[in-house]
Amino acid sequence: MTRLLTLACAVFTMTLVGCSESGSGDDTLTVGFSQVGAESGWRTAETESIRSEAEARGIELKFSDAQDKQENQIKALNTFIAQGVDAIILAPKVETGWEPVLKKAKKRGIPVILVDRGVEVEDESLYVTLIASDFIHEGEQAAKWLAEKTGGKANIAELQGTPAASAAIERKQGFEQEIAKHPGMKIIKSQTGDFTRSKGKEVMEAMLKGEGGDEINAVYAHNDDMALGAIQAIEEAGKKPGEDIIIVSIDGVRGAFEAMVAGKLNCTIECNPLLGPMAFDAVEKALAGEEQPKRIVVETTIYDQSIAADVIDSRKY
Amino acid sequence: MPEALKKLLWPLAALGVLLLFNTAMNPAFFSITISDGRLTGSLVDVLDRATPVILLALGMTLVIATAGVDLSVGAVMAMAGSLAAMLLVDMQAHLSAVIVLTLGVCALAGLWNGVLVSIVGIQPIVATLILMVAGRGIAQLMTDGQIIPIDSSPGFAFLGGGTFLGLPFTITLAVSAVVLTIVVIRFTALGLFIESVGGNETASRYAGLSVRGVRLSVYTFTGLCAGLAGLIYASDITAADANYAGLYLELDAILAVVLGGTSLMGGRFYLAGSVVGALIIQTLNTTILMTEINGASVPVEYNLVIKALVVFVVCLLQSETVKQMIMRRRAVHD
Structure with missing residues (x-):
C-alpha cells in the first residue's frame, strides 16, 4: 500500500513538473481546442479557421477531435489542464455536464472560451465568453x-x-x-x-x-x-x-x-464558421485580464442568387 | 380460411381504418392525376416512399423467422449509398457495374452478420449491432462525412425517381422483390426450413437440416435487400447522405414485421403481412404530414406520440391474449 502511494505521489509530482515546464517555458502561448467532430463541411471549416488563425498568431495549438462524444471532450479538457495550457477553446457537444471539468480549469486559472454552443452552469464565471451565432x-x-x-x-x-x-x-x-x-x-x-x-x-x-x-x-x-x-x-x-x-x-x-x-x-x-480570429481575440483579451461580454454574436451573411455565382468559387466548404 | 390470410386480416383492417380516416380528414389524399405520363397522388407517394422499408422488411421477416434480428440494415443502406457515390462520382464506373458491386458488397455485409451469428455464435442482436455502428462509420469514412451529390448519372436517378408503366419505378422494384421472394420461399422447401430453424433449432438439426446454411442465407439476403433499399434512397435524393441514410429504419423494418403478424420468437412468418406493415407505417407518416387541424399542420411535437398510439393499438389487436379476453367477455355477456 505504501509503495503504491509513493508511486502515485511520484507520478503526480512528475505531472506537476511536466505542466509547469510547458506552461511557463517560453513566451509562446499554448491553447487547447476541443472540437466536437467533423460531421459537416461547416465544422471542418471552423476547425480550419481556428488552426490557421493560431498559426498566423504564432500560438501553439493542441487540437483534439472528440468524434462526437462528450466523454472524449472531457478527457481532452483534463489533458489540456494537466498539460498546463494557457487557454482552452471548447465547442461543446451538449449543454450539460461540464461543471466539474470547468471548475478544475478555473482553479488552475485557465480561461475557457466557448464556441458554437453554450453550457448550462450555475456559476457563469466558469467560462469567459460564448462565441456563437444566434x-x-x-x-x-x-x-x-x-x-x-x-x-x-x-x-x-x-x-x-x-x-x-x-x-x-x-x-x-x-x-x-x-x-x-x-x-x-x-x-x-x-x-x-x-x-x-x-x-x-x-x-x-x-x-x-x-x-x-x-x-x-x-x-x-x-x-x-x-x-x-x-x-x-x-x-x-x-x-x-x-x-x-x-x-x-x-x-x-x-x-x-x-x-x-x-x-x-x-x-x-x-x-460564418470562420470564427478563428474572434476566438483568439477573446483568448488574448482574457489573458490580458480585459472585461468581455458573456456573449459574442457571430455575424450572419445573406447570400441570394445575385451574388451566388460570384462567391461560389471562393467557398472553402 | 387459411391461417396466412387470417393473419393478414388485422393489418389490412388497420390500413383500412387509416385510409378511412383520410377520406374524412384529407379528401386530397385520394386524388390521383396524370402529369408527364405518370400517375401522381398521395397514394402513389405512399407506395413509392414505402419501398425502402418494404425491402428491409422482406429480409427482416426471414431473419426474425429464424429467431434472429438484424439491426444493421439502416447502416448497410448508408454504406450502399456511399459506395455507389464513390464508384459513380470518383471513379466514373459504369452504372451496371456500380449496382452489381454495391449489391455484392451489401450481401457480403449480410453474410458477415450471418457468420457472427451462426458460426461464431454471437447473439443476433449483439452481432448485428456491431455492423450497425461500424457500417455507418464506414459509410462516413467513404464520404468524409459529407453529402455527396450524384447528379452525373441519369440511369442512377431512374432507380428511385424514374417512371415505369406510368408509376414510379420503385413500385415495380418493390413488387418484383416481394413476388420473387414469396415465390422462392413459399414454392420451395426454403420457407419450411426457415420456420423449422426458428421453431426448434435442435429438432431441425436432428432432422438433417443445415441450420448454419439457412442462417447464413437469410442474413445474406437481408444485406442484399438493405443494399437495394440504400441505392433507392440515394437515388431518390440524388445524393449519398452517410449521416442520415437509413437512420433508424431498422426499427421501422422490425415494426413492419411485427405489425404484419410475425412473432419475434421466430417460427411462423408472414411476408405479405410485413409488406402491409410497411404500408401502414408509411400511410401513417403521410397522413400526419397531410392532416390539418383548424387549418394548421399537426404540431411536430405530436408526430411521434400519434405514431406510437397507432402502433400500440395495432399491436393490441394482434395480441392473442387481448383477443381471448374480448372473446371471453363476449361469451359472458351472451
Whole structure:
C-alpha cells in the first residue's frame, strides 16, 4: 500500500513538473481546442479557421477531435489542464455536464472560451465568453429577406428541423416574430423534415398535395439540406422552384450555392464558421485580464442568387 | 380460411381504418392525376416512399423467422449509398457495374452478420449491432462525412425517381422483390426450413437440416435487400447522405414485421403481412404530414406520440391474449 502511494505521489509530482515546464517555458502561448467532430463541411471549416488563425498568431495549438462524444471532450479538457495550457477553446457537444471539468480549469486559472454552443452552469464565471451565432437572429434575417422579396405577401410552407433541437425552436421563433409584422405573410403549413434532404423532400411532396397545397408560394427551411430536398419535390410536382415558389433557407452549404446558381434556391442565410480570429481575440483579451461580454454574436451573411455565382468559387466548404 | 390470410386480416383492417380516416380528414389524399405520363397522388407517394422499408422488411421477416434480428440494415443502406457515390462520382464506373458491386458488397455485409451469428455464435442482436455502428462509420469514412451529390448519372436517378408503366419505378422494384421472394420461399422447401430453424433449432438439426446454411442465407439476403433499399434512397435524393441514410429504419423494418403478424420468437412468418406493415407505417407518416387541424399542420411535437398510439393499438389487436379476453367477455355477456 505504501509503495503504491509513493508511486502515485511520484507520478503526480512528475505531472506537476511536466505542466509547469510547458506552461511557463517560453513566451509562446499554448491553447487547447476541443472540437466536437467533423460531421459537416461547416465544422471542418471552423476547425480550419481556428488552426490557421493560431498559426498566423504564432500560438501553439493542441487540437483534439472528440468524434462526437462528450466523454472524449472531457478527457481532452483534463489533458489540456494537466498539460498546463494557457487557454482552452471548447465547442461543446451538449449543454450539460461540464461543471466539474470547468471548475478544475478555473482553479488552475485557465480561461475557457466557448464556441458554437453554450453550457448550462450555475456559476457563469466558469467560462469567459460564448462565441456563437444566434438562431433567432438567423430566423429573423430569413423572414426579412422573404418579406422584401415577396412584397410582404406569401403563403409559406415551413420545414422545421428536428423537434426540440435548439436550432429548430429558435429559427422558428425568430422567423415567426418577424413575419408577424407583415399581415400578408402566413405560415400555412409547417412540419418537421428532421434537417435531412430525404425528409425535406417527403414533407414537401405531401404538403404540395395536401389541402391548399397549390397556394404555397414560399418555402422557409431551417437548413439547406431540407431545402434541397424540397426543391426536388417541387420540380416533381411540375412547378419551378425559385420562381413559382420562393425558397429561403439557413446554413450556406456548398449544395445551396450550386442550387442558387442554377436558379432553384433563392436565398441562404449563413452563420460564418470562420470564427478563428474572434476566438483568439477573446483568448488574448482574457489573458490580458480585459472585461468581455458573456456573449459574442457571430455575424450572419445573406447570400441570394445575385451574388451566388460570384462567391461560389471562393467557398472553402 | 387459411391461417396466412387470417393473419393478414388485422393489418389490412388497420390500413383500412387509416385510409378511412383520410377520406374524412384529407379528401386530397385520394386524388390521383396524370402529369408527364405518370400517375401522381398521395397514394402513389405512399407506395413509392414505402419501398425502402418494404425491402428491409422482406429480409427482416426471414431473419426474425429464424429467431434472429438484424439491426444493421439502416447502416448497410448508408454504406450502399456511399459506395455507389464513390464508384459513380470518383471513379466514373459504369452504372451496371456500380449496382452489381454495391449489391455484392451489401450481401457480403449480410453474410458477415450471418457468420457472427451462426458460426461464431454471437447473439443476433449483439452481432448485428456491431455492423450497425461500424457500417455507418464506414459509410462516413467513404464520404468524409459529407453529402455527396450524384447528379452525373441519369440511369442512377431512374432507380428511385424514374417512371415505369406510368408509376414510379420503385413500385415495380418493390413488387418484383416481394413476388420473387414469396415465390422462392413459399414454392420451395426454403420457407419450411426457415420456420423449422426458428421453431426448434435442435429438432431441425436432428432432422438433417443445415441450420448454419439457412442462417447464413437469410442474413445474406437481408444485406442484399438493405443494399437495394440504400441505392433507392440515394437515388431518390440524388445524393449519398452517410449521416442520415437509413437512420433508424431498422426499427421501422422490425415494426413492419411485427405489425404484419410475425412473432419475434421466430417460427411462423408472414411476408405479405410485413409488406402491409410497411404500408401502414408509411400511410401513417403521410397522413400526419397531410392532416390539418383548424387549418394548421399537426404540431411536430405530436408526430411521434400519434405514431406510437397507432402502433400500440395495432399491436393490441394482434395480441392473442387481448383477443381471448374480448372473446371471453363476449361469451359472458351472451
